[in-house]
Amino acid sequence: MSPQRSAHRxxxxxxxxxxxxxxxxSPLHPAxxxxxxxxxxRGYADPRRLHGAARDARLLLxxxxxxxxxALGVRPDEVTFTPSGTHAVHLGLLGLVRGxxxxxxxxxPAVEHSAVRNAAAWGGRPVVVGADSHGRARADELxxxxxxxxxxxxxxxxxxHEVGTVQDVDAVExxxxxxxxxxxxxxxxxxxxxGGWAAAAGSAHKWGGPAGVGVLLVRxxxxxxxxxxxxxxxxxxxxxxxxxxxxxxxxxxxxxxxxEREEVNARQHALVDVVRRRVAAEVPDVEVVGDPVHRLPxxxxxxxxxxxxxxxxxxxxxxxxxxxxxSACATSTGAHSHVLDAMGALTHGNVRLSVQRDTTRADxxxxxxxxxxxxxxxxxxxxxx
Amino acid sequence: MDAxxxxxxxxxxxxxxxxxxxxxxxxxxxxxxVAVGELLAxxxxxxxxxxxxxxxxxxRGQEWVRQDTAExxxxxYVVRRLS
Numbered sequence: 001m002s003p004q005r006s007a008h009r010x011x012x013x014x015x016x017x018x019x020x021x022x023x024x025x026s027p028l029h030p031a032x033x034x035x036x037x038x039x040x041x042r043g044y045a046d047p048r049r050l051h052g053a054a055r056d057a058r059l060l061l062x063x064x065x066x067x068x069x070x071a072l073g074v075r076p077d078e079v080t081f082t083p084s085g086t087h088a089v090h091l092g093l094l095g096l097v098r099g100x101x102x103x104x105x106x107x108x109p110a111v112e113h114s115a116v117r118n119a120a121a122w123g124g125r126p127v128v129v130g131a132d133s134h135g136r137a138r139a140d141e142l143x144x145x146x147x148x149x150x151x152x153x154x155x156x157x158x159x160x161h162e163v164g165t166v167q168d169v170d171a172v173e174x175x176x177x178x179x180x181x182x183x184x185x186x187x188x189x190x191x192x193x194x195g196g197w198a199a200a201a202g203s204a205h206k207w208g209g210p211a212g213v214g215v216l217l218v219r220x221x222x223x224x225x226x227x228x229x230x231x232x233x234x235x236x237x238x239x240x241x242x243x244x245x246x247x248x249x250x251x252x253x254x255x256x257x258x259x260e261r262e263e264v265n266a267r268q269h270a271l272v273d274v275v276r277r278r279v280a281a282e283v284p285d286v287e288v289v290g291d292p293v294h295r296l297p298x299x300x301x302x303x304x305x306x307x308x309x310x311x312x313x314x315x316x317x318x319x320x321x322x323x324x325x326x327s328a329c330a331t332s333t334g335a336h337s338h339v340l341d342a343m344g345a346l347t348h349g350n351v352r353l354s355v356q357r358d359t360t361r362a363d364x365x366x367x368x369x370x371x372x373x374x375x376x377x378x379x380x381x382x383x384x385x
Numbered sequence: 386m387d388a389x390x391x392x393x394x395x396x397x398x399x400x401x402x403x404x405x406x407x408x409x410x411x412x413x414x415x416x417x418x419v420a421v422g423e424l425l426a427x428x429x430x431x432x433x434x435x436x437x438x439x440x441x442x443x444x445r446g447q448e449w450v451r452q453d454t455a456e457x458x459x460x461x462y463v464v465r466r467l468s
Binding site: 328 | 445
C-alpha cells in the first residue's frame with residue numbers, strides 16, 4: 001500500500017475521504033509495517049521462557065526497549081511497554097503517588113487528559129489549578145500548590161491533546177521530594193521530551209505505531225512503587241504478557257518519526273497555520289483557540305457559534321472529512337470538553353482538526369473550502385446566520 | 386408596565402430543558418427584543434451554558450453581567466445588550 005493515500009475514495013464514487021484526526025489515531029507508519037509483520041511471526045513466544053522461540057521474543061522486546069529509549073533520549077531500563085497510553089498514565093501517576101513520602105495530593109491543571117484526572121481522583125487527592133485562555137497552566141501556580149505538605153505529585157502534560165498548546169514543563173521545579181508526572185501522549189515522537197519528570201507516558205497509535213501499545217517511562221532514581229498487583233514479568237513495572245510485535249513496531253515507527261520530525265513538523269505547522277488563518281477569515285462567529293505559536297505542529301481547534309458539534313462532525317464526514325469534536329453531543333461521555341471549559345472557550349460547535357503525516361495543502365484547502373458552507377447551512381436550519 | 390431599572394432583567398428566556406447550543410441560539414434570536422442597555426437572561430440547566438453564554442458575549446460584543454439563579458433555583462445567565 002502506498003503511504004501517499006490521504007485522499008482516497010470511498011466506494012461508489014463518493015467524496016474523497018480525508019482523515020484529519022491524527023490526534024485520535026494515525027495510520028501505521030510505513031516504517032512499522034514490515035517490522036510488525038515479521039515480528040508477528042518471530043515474536044509470538046513468551047519472552048520469559050528459556051527456549052529458542054522465547055529467546056527470539058526476548059531479543060525483539062529488548063530491541064524495542066532500546067530503540068524506544070534511544071529515540072526518546074532515556075535509559076532502556078526506564079522504558080516499560082503497557083497495553084495503552086491510558087494504562088501508562090495510570091501506572092506512572094499512581095506509582096508516584098504510592099511512592100511519595102509526603103501524601104496523596106496530586107496537583108494538576110484542569111486541562112489535563114481525563115486519564116490523568118481520573119487517575120488522580122481514583123488513587124490520590126486532586127488539587128486542580130486553572131489555565132489561561134490558551135489552555136496553558138502556570139508553572140509558578142503548580143509549584144505554589146505543590147508546596148502544601150500533603151502534596152506528593154505534580155502532573156503536567158507536555159502539550160494539550162485538544163487545543164495543542166505546549167506546556168512549560170521545564171519550568172515546573174517543585175521541592176525535591178515532590179515528583180513530576182508528565183503525560184506526553186499528545187507529543188511523544190513529535191517533540192523532544194521535556195525535562196524534570198520522574199515518570200512520563202506515551203501512546204504508540206498517536207505517532208503511527210499500532211494500537212495497544214503504551215510507553216511508561218520511570219526515571220532510574222524515581223520513588224515509584226507498584227500501584228496495582230504485581231506480576232512476574234522481567235520488568236517489575238510490566239503487568240501481563242507483553243505485546244512484543246506491537247512494541248517493536250511502535251519502536252520502529254517512533255524512530256522514523258523522530259528522524260523525520262524536523263521536516264514533517266515544519267510542513268504540518270504550516271498546514272495548521274493555513275487552517276487557523278482561513279477558518280478565522282472565512283467563517284463568521286468562529287473562535288480559533290489554543291496557542292497559535294507554541295503548539296503541537298499538527299493540531300488546531302476552533303468553535304463555531306450556534307452550531308451543534310455532532311451535526312458539524314456528521315456533515316463534514318458526509319463530505320469526506322474526518323474530524324473530532326469536544327462538544328457535548330459529539331463526545332463519548334455526553335459531556336462538553338473540560339479543556340474548553342477551563343479555558344473559557346465556546347464549547348459548542350467545536351472541531352478538532354489534526355493533520356496526518358501525508359496530509360497535503362490540497363487536503364486542508366478542500367476542508368477550508370467546504371467548512372463555511374457547512375456552518376452556514378447548519379446555522380440556517382436554526383434561523384441564524 | 387414600568388421600564389425595568391438598570392440591574393433588572395427585562396426579559397428572561399426559559400431554556401431549562403434545552404441542550405446546548407439551543408440556549409445560546411435563543412439568546413441570539415431574542416436579543417433584539419430588549420433595548421440597548423437592557424438586561425436579557427437565559428435560564429438553562431445544560432452546564433455548557435455557563436461557559437458558552439460568556440463566550441457568546443465576548444464573540445458578539447455584548448456584556449456578560451453575571452450568573453445567578455431563577456426563582457426555581459435553576460442557573461440563570463444575565464447579559465446586557467450593547468448593540
